[in-house]
């Protein structure tokens with residue numbers, strides 16, 4: 001059974017920019033993180049020690065990101081909202 005989509009937010013050491021990574025939980029419930037950010041602008045190995053959040057679902061990710069302000073990578077956020085288009089929360093007109 002596939003887990004639903006999760007996200008992890010990491011700080012890039014050099015730039016202090018915050019990037020989102022696709023995440024999932026393995027069979028032991030351990031959070032796994034993709035090696036490149038949604039925007040491909042940051043690699044996992046570039047992360048700072050600052051604890052942000054790991055393995056949050058899409059809704060929580062949006063809420064948590066909204067409190068982070070401008071340090072967030074715009075490209076990653078754009079990717080996050082792009083994936084939302086398929087969700088039932090989409091505010092645009094419904095079409096067949």
Ligand SMILES: [Zn+2]
Pocket residue numbers: 018019020037038039040041042073074075076
């Ligand atoms: Zn990014």
